[in-house]
Amino acid sequence: MSILINNETKLVVQGITGKEGAFHTQQMEAYGTQVVAGVTPGKGGQKDDNGIPIFNTVANAVSATDANASVIFVPPTFAADACLEAIDAGINLIVCITEGIPTMDMVPVKEALDNSHTRMIGPNCPGIITPGECKIGIMPDFIHKPHGNVGVISRSGTLTYEAVHQLTEQGIGQSTCIGIGGDPIIGTTFIDLLSLFKDDSQTDGVVMIGEIGGSAEEDAAQWIQNNNFDKSVVAFIAGQTAPPGRRMGHAGAIIAGGKGTASDKIESLRNAGITVCDSPADIGKTMANSLQSKLTT
């Protein structure tokens, strides 16, 4: 078992003929993902270099190929519209990689998601991977260890790779790893994914990587406390040394009005009984210890 994606997921790539889209389509296919279609308006009827059929609209792609997931590599100016198009086409899971979408454009997308059955990961994220089965995104796949029992949820990109690498070095495989994105408005939160991992029998532990800005980590801590989440949870919060009022790369990573500090988040998580690593170098080791102590008790 895994969450959200597996070897039966059928993927359509929105923006398949762009530089990024073309490159990562090839990478995802090589990993074993079933890429069944691409969408580039005006290029419908053509095929990409790997013979994947291209359609003018997502709706056309879905009716021709039964695609149930979409990945978006569309430039920021058009990305929100691409999300709305995928929702309209009834796609189950959207993964929006695009960075730099204006917040004002994301408000209606969030609303459309709330009123549909579609789940979206991102935007501004590395994507999602169920190691050994399916990769939808841009992460380096070789650092993962397939068919494992630990899930990873993260607001970051490379810091997620760091955590996965540490888990793999400890001999711990991953069930599903999700980068939820660094923007102020995102489709899927820590809580959404924790609740999926709660029901996933394959997953025994979850790594949560948060960062400054917003209150998603505090909300997750509260949820864990309220819902008897009894799997191991290890967290790290990036930005303990970040100055207030400055946007630290990610549009969402900013301490504003005294809210969203790392220390508040760490305190909430610890109060909920979650192990929080002080050092980003200790994530793998800490999860190994936590899983071990669960076994012996």
Place this chain on the structure above:
Amino acid sequence: MKIHEYQGKELFRNAGIPVPNGFPAFSVEEAVEVYKKLETNKVVVKAQIHAGGRGKGGGVKLAIGSEEVQKYADDIFGMNLITHQTGPDGKCVQRLLIEEASDIARELYAGIVLDRSSGKFVFMVSSEGGVEIEKVATGSPERIMKEWIEPNKDLRPFQARKLAFALGLSGVQIKHAVKTFLSLWKFFKSYDCSLMEINPLVVTNSDEIIALDSKINFDDNALYRHKNIQEMRDLSEEEPSEVEADSFNLNYIKLDGNVGCMVNGAGLAMGTMDIIKLYGGEPANFLDVGGIANAETVAHGFKIILSDPNVKSILINIFGGIVRCDRVAQGVIDALAHMEVTIPVVIRLEGTNAIEARNLLKDAEHNFIVANSLADAAAKAVKATGEKI
């Protein structure tokens, strides 16, 4: 992106949001000229810097008559203004706003922010204007009234009315407040703002509602569709090294420590700063070189980090995914072949082609300190601040 109060007020004026009569002045002489042009007795001389708390810091003065205007303009112009938002170094005042003093009956607060958990913007008002709203929010949150703006819709007149009545306004004040609230939201939306605060929004003795301040932040991701806002950027308000980094598409923020860092990815860059601190050092900067860590970007990164004289060692931390570590290593080697770097460089490369990268570094002419893990890198970089090469 931030703009000055006088720029915000100009935009407000054009959008039909009432603000006091006033003009910017870029010298003491100009301040006196502006005073004469305003044809009023009482004015306020306001320092224009990108930080709040200017009044407390001595940057805002009420002046009566041109002699006082000259005196206060002279005091404030060129002063190093220190407020709780400028940091200990303060900011040099190079622009003034001279505006008509208002006849204030009440001071209110109005603001618009994003509520991340609902994904909607929220319009907030408070009867406690003129003080720090964070203090109201923690001390007496019931004094802040909120209305959420539905996606694909605007702030509705009934919502604006609810807020106006909740503020205890009455009679013609209600009409003016509703009009102003609706205009503020339209402004916020049309300019892709990320934050707006009017503190104070005042009620005058003649029942007018006037924006006495304008704090506006714009969404950087949407600036491409607002050329007129881009032109308002005041580079002198920004750290020169950050402006330079920006021109190379590098994301750099200067800090006060002595360990320079160059990292790919914002989260890992923050994590690297944190681990430096954990090992007893202080990070000198945040620098995300992004997905293209080639010789050119690395060279620009070095140049910017080294422009800070406090930096005593540099830590390069790259987790190669799509970026190949051997290419990054070659980029670092090439960059250092063309520039003189006299402080220790600790380098940690993990991920795609990490072994090839380590071999390249081992054979390189420059004497790198190669680290095997994130913890090792942090320890070595902190230790190296006391060493010469």
